[in-house]
Every structure is written in structure tokens, then in C-alpha cells.
Amino acid sequence: MTGQPDFDVIVVGAGLAGAVAAHQLAQAGLNVALLERGSQAGSKNLSGGVLQCQGLKTVFPDFLDQAPVERVIDRQQLCFLNQSSHVTLDYADQRLRQAGSAVTVRRARLDPWLAERAEAAGAIVMTGIRVDALLRQDGQIAGVTAGADELRSRVVVLADGANSFLSRLAGLRRAPARHQQAVGVKATFKLPAETIEERCQIDPAGGLALTMVGDCTQGVAGGGFLYTNRDSLSVGLVLNLGELVRRGGDSSLLFERLLAHPLISRLLRDSQLLEYGCHLVNEGGLAMVGRTVFDGLVLVGDAAGLTINTGLTIRGMDLAVSSALAAAAGVTRAIAADDTSAAGLKECRDAFDRSAAGQDLRLFAQAPAFLANERLYGPYGELLADLMFGLHHLDLSPRRHLLAQARRSLRRSPLSLGRLLLDGLKGARAL
């Protein structure tokens, strides 16, 4: 042992998982460093924008009032988008606003706020520091190296995001398979708040989350989204990497194509582009989580592969918070018991597995396989639009009952009734 460790815990990465873990650990009285490679917390982070915030509210009871959140989502739209048509399921509910469980966020605003909270709780926040590798001593992770510097700690909490190069470099985790990852591509557009409220049919206190499947990815498994911030719109695509490569898709062109779709183009009229960004998204669900606790080290958030793709949305940020809370509790206990081996840190994983988020991860374990079904990204949207067209286009032919019209649309579609029932059943089970 080369002297005493510099810190009880080093947390790598000031995203949601890292900042919340650092906050909890500091509050438990531990000596904590939170390291971030960006020159400011959040400057490297990007999300679609909808945060399920019930977990954060348990940590910060004043979260909705004090944190820089944009809008409470009280209107959800699911849109099957075709080249020249779309069919939308529109759901608005005042209960959603009262519950305030889903809010839009901009990470460049939210993450600095969380880092400040961690700092106020006593954590030392160091930005502009890229951690290059994990330090080992006597077979146990014992700190990190950053450039020529070595920082030692009893435990490292690794919150270095979806790429988690540090765990790969240390041989703790392998790079995920292509089909377990997606790329999210997003731009933010400035518009006056009143214009957003008018175009998206929301109240000043409310917000819209629009999810699109179908033509926006040109058959690539994934989808599009449009979320309302206070005075900007976040518009983006999530494209499964395995499928993007297989189909030879161009992510930048697909994004431009989404912006050009009449549905989106109309909402963005006269807006000003603020920023363009992209980020990797884990999509493998439970199958890609694997081992998250090692001797002297715990992985949290995206670094642990934690996401749930429910078909309507990809949850990641709330899982990051849940895993951070579990990790902080487990690390605090391990340090108190003076056993920071994987066995001593076991509670970090067990507490997460017991949490609602951990249970959800198991519940949706079959979702990734179902969502890989390419029929979801073309034929189904076209079938729906064809059915709606048949019902609404009154040519001079005699009308048909709904069922007969549906049969006719189905005959014209590459889908069969058997296929439809089977997919329906699989979907109901997986989602």
C-alpha cells in the first residue's frame, strides 16, 4: 500500500448516475471525488429529453421546483409515420401533469445542477479531467489514473456512460454487440413558448412527448421523437446500430429526412437551430447488463448497460438514478464494514435488483427481441393508414363494415392475419 487512499470513493462521470451517487455518498459522510472529463458537468451529455423523475424526487424533494426541468409531460402521442401519411394515437391526461412524474430536461442544464447538489453535500467535483485507466492493487481496483496523476480510493463508482471504455480497458466488460446499441441523433430548435403551446396543443404548464415509428427510420429498427422544452423543441432519431449497418443507412441523411417530413417540418417552422448532437444508447435490456460489481468497483447507469426499451420510450436516466441510489447504499455499507471486495459490495447489485427499476428490467427482458421485428417499422404503419384511408375516403363505391375494410387492407399488405395475431400476442407478452 502506497500510503492512505486520497478518497473513500472516486466517482467517474458527472451524469445522472455519477452525480446522484456522489451526492448520496457525501451525504453519508464519506470523502468523495466526482471526476468529469467535460469542462462542466453535462457538457458531454445528451439525452432525448424525457426523464422519469420519481426517483430523483426521493433524493431531492424540491426537484420539480428547484431543478432546471423544462415541462411536465401531460400529452403523449404515438405516431405511425409513413412517407405521405401518418396515424397518431393521442393521449392527454391532467393526471399526468398532477403526478409530474415525466419531465423534459436539457442535460447541459440539469447535470450542473445535480453536480452542485453533490458538491453542496460535500463531494469534491473536478471537471475537465479525463480518467485514462483504473488502478489496480493486490487484485482490487484501487483508484484511477488521469494523465500523470494517480488518485487512490477504497472504491471506484464507474459512471462513464454507454461507451464505458474504462471497464473495457480493465477487461471487466466486453464491448456490446452492435444490435445491443443504437445511436441517438438529435437537434434542438428555439421557438417562443406560446408558439410551442399552440402548435403542440399544450398548456403553459404542460408538455408533449411525440414518439414516431415507421418511415422516419426507413425500416431500420428504431424511431423518432419530438419533445417540448420550455422554449425549444428536441427532435431526434434512435437507430439500432446492427440494423443501420445491415441496411447501409446514413444516420445524418435519415435525420434530415425526419426534419423534412410534413408533420415535423410544420412544427419547426420559423425556428432557430440551437444545437446538433448524438449519443450512444444501450438497447440490449437485461441481456446486456451482466456483472456490475467487482473488487473495489461498482458500475452504474449507462456504464452498467442499464436501459429499458418499452417500444414507446427508452428509459435510461431513471435507471441511472436507481442504480446510483443502490450503489451508494451498498458502498456506504461496505466501507463501514471495511470489506470493499465484490462480496462486500454485493448489496449494490442486490438493492438495485430489488428496486422497481430492477424489476422493470426483468419484466421487459423480452422487449428487445420483439422490437427487432422489422414489420414494426414499415408494414404496420402502412396497414393502419390504409385502413383509415378506406374508412375516410368516400369514393362512389358502396361502403364496407369496419371488419370487411380491415380484411381488405390486410390483403393488400404484406402482413397476414396469422402474422398479425402472432405479433400482437408476442408484443402483449414482451411489452
Added chain:
Amino acid sequence: MNPPPINQRLAANRFILDEAECHITVNQPLARASGTADRLIACCPAKVYSWAPDGSLAVEYAACLECGTCLAVADPGTLEWHYPRGGFGVHFREG
């Protein structure tokens, strides 16, 4: 609204350029032979990769948004890619 082309989209961003160090290195012959080059050109949302007039794969590392997609789709050994040094690279103001 006409979709802004990639150069306009990138121009809206803030970048802190590390002039001393490029964080991307391509194994040119292997990237071309394995088809990785075409994949990088198509998949990178920032259009960091393109064919140079001399037939090599050009890398505009200053425009990198640091997502890691290129590394995820590259064949082993074709690409070295790591995060820029601390404090450098893209600086999201919205995120």
C-alpha cells in the same frame, strides 16, 4: 422548414478544439479492405469521415460529437478512437 445541412448543424455547436492532439486514428488499408470505411461514412451522424480525393479516408476530428458510433461499427483493428483530452472537444450547451 428546410432541414439544415450537416455543416450548418455543426456550426450551431460549441467546440473546444484540441489542436495538439487528434483523438481518431484510422488504419487506412484495413479500413478500406474490410468495408469499415464505408460504414463509418454512413453511420457517423457528424460526417466526420469522408473519402478524400486521393482515395484515403479523411477524418475531420474537430467535428466529432464523441458518441462512439464509429468504434461500435468498425471492424477490430481498423480504428483507434478515444475521448479527447479533458476539457476539449464538443461542449453541449443544450444536451
